[in-house]
Amino acid sequence: MAKTHVIVQNKMKLQEINTNCLPQHLAIIMDGNGRWAKQKGLLRAVGHENGTRSVKVTVESCAKLGIKNLTLYAFSTENWNRPKIEVDTLMKLLVSSLKKEIKTLQDNNIKLNAIGNLTNLPNSVQRELHEVIDKTAENTRMTLTLALSYGAREELLQAVKKITHKVKNNIISEEAIDESIINQHLYTHNLPDVDLVIRTSGEHRISNFLLWQIAYAEFYFTDILWPDFSEDHLYEAIISYQKRERRFGKTSEQIIP
Ligand code: IPE
Ligand code: IPE
Ligand code: MG
Numbered sequence: 001m002a003k004t005h006v007i008v009q010n011k012m013k014l015q016e017i018n019t020n021c022l023p024q025h026l027a028i029i030m031d032g033n034g035r036w037a038k039q040k041g042l043l044r045a046v047g048h049e050n051g052t053r054s055v056k057v058t059v060e061s062c063a064k065l066g067i068k069n070l071t072l073y074a075f076s077t078e079n080w081n082r083p084k085i086e087v088d089t090l091m092k093l094l095v096s097s098l099k100k101e102i103k104t105l106q107d108n109n110i111k112l113n114a115i116g117n118l119t120n121l122p123n124s125v126q127r128e129l130h131e132v133i134d135k136t137a138e139n140t141r142m143t144l145t146l147a148l149s150y151g152a153r154e155e156l157l158q159a160v161k162k163i164t165h166k167v168k169n170n171i172i173s174e175e176a177i178d179e180s181i182i183n184q185h186l187y188t189h190n191l192p193d194v195d196l197v198i199r200t201s202g203e204h205r206i207s208n209f210l211l212w213q214i215a216y217a218e219f220y221f222t223d224i225l226w227p228d229f230s231e232d233h234l235y236e237a238i239i240s241y242q243k244r245e246r247r248f249g250k251t252s253e254q255i256i257p
Helices: 002-016 033-039 044-065 084-108 123-135 152-168 179-184 231-242
Strands: 027-031 068-075 110-115 140-150 196-199 217-220
Touching: 002 179, 002 231, 033 044, 044 068, 044 140, 044 179, 044 196, 044 231, 068 123, 084 110, 084 123, 110 123, 152 196, 152 231, 196 231
Parallel strands: 027 068, 027 196, 068 140, 110 140, 196 217
Antiparallel strands: none
16 A cells, blocks of 8 residues: 555656756765664665665666766765775675676666776776676666766866876867866766756765866755665656756846747
């Protein structure tokens, strides 16, 4: 009985979504795994394990809805400062999830991409990641980008260094540097700007995520902890996004003719 009720509710929310105006690029800060576990008297590792279920549900729901680009913040440059045992657990979980979920990606025609300082990841993670990226390279329904060992400041720093090197070697002129040149040197060079950022767990901050790419993004914060984030919560976020007027500096009258 309860299950039927949930399905009906999901369907109602789904009907409220206008599939012609979906965010082109949705980015999610998946936060709250540790607190979810703590509330239940469990180890943080159990929180991370349960977080992978929400990843699967979110990825499949986004693909079904028709979202073209989904970026998930999975591990930040700052997360390297966590206790070694937690970092090791997260890396192991990454390897096992990639092994397990390649089928989900293939079945749903999803292409995997990764951004961040990937060479800092353990070899086992790099190997698995590159294997799944290669195998899903021709998929076209949605691009799923995992931000791993990712920090926006580091991303900007490496872009500045690459551009400086090219100017020094006369590959590009100083005058030619514009926003598009900067975009081309970011890890996200193949992706459009972010339209919507969702952060779970009640924290209202960006934590060094996609600073350049979110310049005009909409933000949706929810108190739900990541392991509890469901299809329904995703729909709620998209419905909220679709009710907003994105003016990009213009007046309301200019937007609605
Ligand atoms: C998000 O959950 C996962 C990662 C950052 C890897 P947290 O582990 O940050 O969970 P809280 O914030 O401690 O609850
Ligand atoms: C941000 O979450 C990074 C990821 C979700 C991977 P954190 O839990 O690390 O962020 P802070 O430290 O609370 O800002
Ligand atoms: Mg956190």
